[in-house]
Every structure is written in structure tokens, then in C-alpha cells.
Amino acid sequence: MSWFESLILGLVQGLTEFLPVSSSAHLRLTAAFSGWEDPGAAFTAITQIGTEAAVLIYFRKDIARIVAAWARSLTSKAMRQDHDAQMGWLVIVGSIPIGVLGVTLKDQIEGPFRDLRITATMLIVMGVVLGVADRMAARDETGGRHRAPKQRKALQDLSVKDGLIFGLCQAMALIPGVSRSGATISGGLLMGYKRESAARYSFLLAIPAVLASGLFELKDAVGSGHVSWGPTAFATVIAFISGYAVIAWFMKFITTKSFMPFVWYRIALGVVIIALVAAGTLSPHAAESAG
Structure with missing residues (x-):
């Protein structure tokens, strides 16, 4: 991997990781279209x-408060009723599905799931799901001619059951094209949560799963000879810088805007990929590494 490739791929990772468009799909497609x-x-x-x-720094105050309350709840029964302590436990509970499935489906994730036809299909399907969830949220927020606006749930309303459902939604992102944030936010909206609440829990829930996955791959990659360490480290720094900027923008965006631009983008991109593969212009295995 060249330094230029690492720059572009790092930017793509940072710009798409927190948007509901699938960073893994965009990394794969960037490589495929660039040869x-x-x-x-x-x-x-x-x-x-x-x-x-970037998430750790942006949400540092929330994370520090949650970790401190969770730690105190280990020895104090009274603290177990504290919302921040409960959030700590709910992040752990919500991380179980992706942990189990990530280990179980490791070979599929690194192999068959990277087929561009699967990626395109997931872009479209999850785009439609996000669109339906977004319209439901908008209907509740604005009401209608014959109904008043409906109060949607906040993070204080999060239960163990909902935490597990969020976790199952996150686990779907093991398939390129699904999108971690897209799946968890869609799940949250369909369960009746506010946009900002669904997005905030989505980001917090991703921390243990992504860090564990990254460290697991890092351990396997050490001494394997299959990773260009310099460019990969450079791409990681670029992803951090661009990712932080996207989080700050996205958290403001969702307070007043709809997810529909992302919905139409996902569907359009998926259709283009399917058309290119069907026409023989793009191989479903384009840019797959030989190793």
C-alpha cells in the first residue's frame, strides 16, 4: 500500500465511519474503483x-462519568440505580451479540461477505430500513392533522431488552454495506427512540466492539507480514482527525435534519454497483487481495 492510498483510505474511513453509509463498503469500493x-x-x-x-475524545465527559458510576456500582447497591451506572452495564450487554458473531463468522467476514453484490444489496436494503425508520420518527415528532406529536424515548428509558436489540442491530454491520451507525440508529428509531439518543448510544456501543476488533486484528497482524505498518498507522491518524470532525457535524445535523439524504445516497450507490456488476464492467470480487 502506498502513502497516497493510505491517505485516501484513511479519509474515507474517517468520513464514513459515523455516517449511516457503511465505512467498510466505501473502503472496499474506493479500492475497487481506483484499481x-x-x-x-x-x-x-x-x-x-x-x-x-475520536469518539473517546468527543464523548470524554460522558464516558468518564459512565465508567466512574459503573465502577462504583460494583460495590454499591445504591449506585446500581444511577443512570450512568446502568448505561455502563447496558453498553456491556449490547456488545455481547457482535462479540459472539464476530468470532463465529470471522472467516465469512473476511471472505464471502466481501462480495460486491452482497455489499450493494445491503446498501439498498438497509437504506430502505433507515428511510422507513426516519419517516416514523418524523411522523411522531410532527404529528399530523388528526394526531398530536408523540413523545419518543430518551436514553433514560433504555432497558436491557432494548440494549440487546441495539446490539443485534450493531452485529449486522459485520456484513459490508450494512453500516454500524445506520443499523443501530435504524433499530433505535424503530424502537421509538429520539434521533439524538439513538445516535449517542450507537457511538457509545461501538467503543468496546471496535476497539476489541482492532486490537484483535492488530495482534494477528503483528509478524504476519501482510500489513504495511507505516501507511496503516498514517491512515489511522487521518481517520482520527476526519472522524472527529464528522462526529461534531453529525451530532448537530441530526437534531434538525432528516436521514433521507443518506437513504437516497445508499440506494443510488447500491443500484449503480449492481448495474456495473451485471454489465460486466465491475467484478464482484474486484480489488480483493490475493493474500
Whole structure:
């Protein structure tokens, strides 16, 4: 991997990780359309450490408060009723599905799931799901001619059941094209949560899963000879910088705007990919690494 490739791929990772458009799909497609080798699951997982570092810094106050309350709840029964302590436990509970499925489906994630036909299909399907969820949220927020606006749930209303459902939605992002934030935000909206609440929990829920995945891949990559360490580290730094900027913008965007621009973008991109593959212009295995 060249330094220029790492710059572009790092930017793509940072710009798309937190938007509901699938960073893994965009990394794969960037390589395919540019004639580069597939950066691979290991590159994706390691550069995600950079984007999660951006989450840690952006939400540092929330995270510090949650971790402190959770730690105190281990020895204090009274603290177990504290919202921040409960959030700590709910992040752990919500991380279980992706942990189990990530280990179970590792070979599929690094192999068959990277087929561009699957990626395109997931872009379209999850785009439609996000669109339906967004319209439901908008209807509740604005009401209608014969109904008053409906109060949607906040993070204080999060239960163990909802946390597990969020976690199952996050696990779907193991398939390129789904989008971690897209799946969890869609799940949250369909369960009746506010946009900002669904997005905030989505970001917090991703921290243990992404960091664990990145460190796991990092361990396997050490001494394997299959990772260009200099460019990969550079891409991780770029992903951190661009990812932080996207988080700040996205959290403001969702307070007043609809997710529909992302919905139409996902559907259009998926249709283009399917058309190119069907026409033989693009191989469904384009840019796959030989290793």
C-alpha cells in the first residue's frame, strides 16, 4: 500500500465511519474503483481504532462519568440505580451479540461477505430500513392533522431488552454495506427512540466492539507480514482527525435534519454497483487481495 492510498483510505474511513453509509463498503469500493488491492478486514479494523479514539475524545465527559458510576456500582447497591451506572452495564450487554458473531463468522467476514453484490444489496436494503425508520420518527415528532406529536424515548428509558436489540442491530454491520451507525440508529428509531439518543448510544456501543476488533486484528497482524505498518498507522491518524470532525457535524445535523439524504445516497450507490456488476464492467470480487 502506498502513502497516497493510505491517505485516501484513511479519509474515507474517517468520513464514513459515523455516517449511516457503511465505512467498510466505501473502503472496499474506493479500492475497487481506483484499481487498488482490497485493504482487507485487518486494515479496516486497525484504522477504526483511530475513529474510535475520536469518539473517546468527543464523548470524554460522558464516558468518564459512565465508567466512574459503573465502577462504583460494583460495590454499591445504591449506585446500581444511577443512570450512568446502568448505561455502563447496558453498553456491556449490547456488545455481547457482535462479540459472539464476530468470532463465529470471522472467516465469512473476511471472505464471502466481501462480495460486491452482497455489499450493494445491503446498501439498498438497509437504506430502505433507515428511510422507513426516519419517516416514523418524523411522523411522531410532527404529528399530523388528526394526531398530536408523540413523545419518543430518551436514553433514560433504555432497558436491557432494548440494549440487546441495539446490539443485534450493531452485529449486522459485520456484513459490508450494512453500516454500524445506520443499523443501530435504524433499530433505535424503530424502537421509538429520539434521533439524538439513538445516535449517542450507537457511538457509545461501538467503543468496546471496535476497539476489541482492532486490537484483535492488530495482534494477528503483528509478524504476519501482510500489513504495511507505516501507511496503516498514517491512515489511522487521518481517520482520527476526519472522524472527529464528522462526529461534531453529525451530532448537530441530526437534531434538525432528516436521514433521507443518506437513504437516497445508499440506494443510488447500491443500484449503480449492481448495474456495473451485471454489465460486466465491475467484478464482484474486484480489488480483493490475493493474500
